[in-house]
Amino acid sequence: MFITQPKIFISSTVFDLNNERTAAYNAVNKVGGFPVMSEKTMEAQSTDSLTACLSKVMESDIYVLILGARYGWQPVGKESITELEYQTARSQKIPVLVINTTYPKETLQKEFEKRVETNYFRKTVNDAFELEKELEQALKTEICKKQNEYFNKTEPVYSNLVRIQFPSHLFIADLDIDKKAVKKYNKERKRPFFKPNLHDYAVSALYMKDISFPHDWIVWDGKIITFHNLQDDSIGLTKITDRGTAESLACDEFYDTSVDHLSQFKYLLKKCLETKLHKLKIKWLKDEKLFAFLPVQKDDLERWQPRSIEWTKTKKSATRKVVDVKYDLKDKTKVFNLRSLSFRTGFEILESDWYLSIKPEWIFLWSDLKVCHWAFKNIQWLKKNERNMHVFNHYNFILRYLQPSQMESLFIEYKDYPFIKLEKIEMFDFAPIVHDSVWKNLEAIGAQKKLTDEDGNVDLFGI
Numbered sequence: 001m002f003i004t005q006p007k008i009f010i011s012s013t014v015f016d017l018n019n020e021r022t023a024a025y026n027a028v029n030k031v032g033g034f035p036v037m038s039e040k041t042m043e044a045q046s047t048d049s050l051t052a053c054l055s056k057v058m059e060s061d062i063y064v065l066i067l068g069a070r071y072g073w074q075p076v077g078k079e080s081i082t083e084l085e086y087q088t089a090r091s092q093k094i095p096v097l098v099i100n101t102t103y104p105k106e107t108l109q110k111e112f113e114k115r116v117e118t119n120y121f122r123k124t125v126n127d128a129f130e131l132e133k134e135l136e137q138a139l140k141t142e143i144c145k146k147q148n149e150y151f152n153k154t155e156p157v158y159s160n161l162v163r164i165q166f167p168s169h170l171f172i173a174d175l176d177i178d179k180k181a182v183k184k185y186n187k188e189r190k191r192p193f194f195k196p197n198l199h200d201y202a203v204s205a206l207y208m209k210d211i212s213f214p215h216d217w218i219v220w221d222g223k224i225i226t227f228h229n230l231q232d233d234s235i236g237l238t239k240i241t242d243r244g245t246a247e248s249l250a251c252d253e254f255y256d257t258s259v260d261h262l263s264q265f266k267y268l269l270k271k272c273l274e275t276k277l278h279k280l281k282i283k284w285l286k287d288e289k290l291f292a293f294l295p296v297q298k299d300d301l302e303r304w305q306p307r308s309i310e311w312t313k314t315k316k317s318a319t320r321k322v323v324d325v326k327y328d329l330k331d332k333t334k335v336f337n338l339r340s341l342s343f344r345t346g347f348e349i350l351e352s353d354w355y356l357s358i359k360p361e362w363i364f365l366w367s368d369l370k371v372c373h374w375a376f377k378n379i380q381w382l383k384k385n386e387r388n389m390h391v392f393n394h395y396n397f398i399l400r401y402l403q404p405s406q407m408e409s410l411f412i413e414y415k416d417y418p419f420i421k422l423e424k425i426e427m428f429d430f431a432p433i434v435h436d437s438v439w440k441n442l443e444a445i446g447a448q449k450k451l452t453d454e455d456g457n458v459d460l461f462g463i
Helices: 016-028 049-059 080-091 105-119 128-152 177-189 196-207 236-242 251-255 260-278 375-383 388-401 436-440 445-450
Strands: 008-009 034-036 062-069 096-101 122-127 154-165 169-174 216-218 223-226 249-251 282-285 288-294 307-313 316-327 335-350 353-365 420-434
Touching: 008 016, 008 049, 008 080, 016 034, 016 062, 016 096, 016 128, 049 080, 062 080, 062 128, 062 307, 080 096, 080 105, 096 105, 096 128, 105 445, 122 128, 154 260, 154 335, 177 196, 196 236, 196 249, 223 236, 223 260, 249 251, 251 260, 260 282, 260 335, 288 353, 307 388, 335 388, 353 375, 353 388
Parallel strands: 008 034, 008 062, 062 096, 096 122
Antiparallel strands: 154 353, 154 420, 169 223, 169 249, 216 223, 282 288, 288 335, 307 316, 316 335, 335 353
């Protein structure tokens, strides 16, 4: 890429300018460029010399023309190969630097010199030492100018951040439970906790009162923190709190208090996200720290079936397989393991705005839905063979599936969750411009064609 190591084509006759070309080679290396020269760096090719040279000119970032005494070889009977290279650079709008020499020139070379001088200001040198010095300075100026174009201009880029909404206030109340009674309850039902924490006691206390309540709340410092209104007696969670201590607090007032408060607020958001995704059969895998799509149906042999979800990309209908089933090779009546689409998440605050980051992943599960740790190499193989567009499409699907408020008609099985809502993908406009060819060449041929647009506008979400 230009801003890292520009390719600089050195064009001139060869045999009479050996010292000058060596000087040019040294100048290019001094500025950190890659010298493209037929006698030094060009590899053997299965094509003729003219085609090889002109193709290298088109691949270059800067073209340097050195005018010596000779006009040089004329491969097609008229223009020399040097002039053809010069014409190619101009037609491709490649920056051209001209170094002239004081050597007496033959007639055709004088005519070529006049044609060049009408288009470009040239620097005249007396010898190879002067050429190296002048070319080094000219290259530094040109490279600096080009780098400034890259760094001073920006282009919009999509991130993996999604802006989120949540209530403006949360509720806090002291936990009010009888730990001895909870221990006795768990012991009678043979469900004792090993080193239980306050949250474990709180969950058991709800079970004791026969209350089924979502887990979108946390216990911290002896208090319950939640978006549920703890001042409303109809809320089941109030049955294990001291209602007289219940108070409402602005979210920003809470998480701005300290680093610990911010950490606990992020944990509350994660618990809300777990609850939001639970109805969609997307499970939080604690040890792996990611969410995974789960299978939802079994066949007559009690085998898990693949899970696919229909959705719409812009105006196109599509089906995404989120759980694939692999049967036992020795016994087809048994499921060996499941490959599930999954994703990692994180909550970030940037300039008072909150975002959810989403990173697509894969996970393999046994038929009992426990993690298959033996499949690590399978996951690595999947990631190795997926290109950028594959990962983006995974992200596109996950993002849309988690946005029922915007896409409710697409996913009828989901009823929107009130405490955390996802908006559109966040776009930033501060990234340095990267030439399209840099990232398009990383894609498969079919994807490259889809990413080509005459106006430079490609709807990535519709691909």
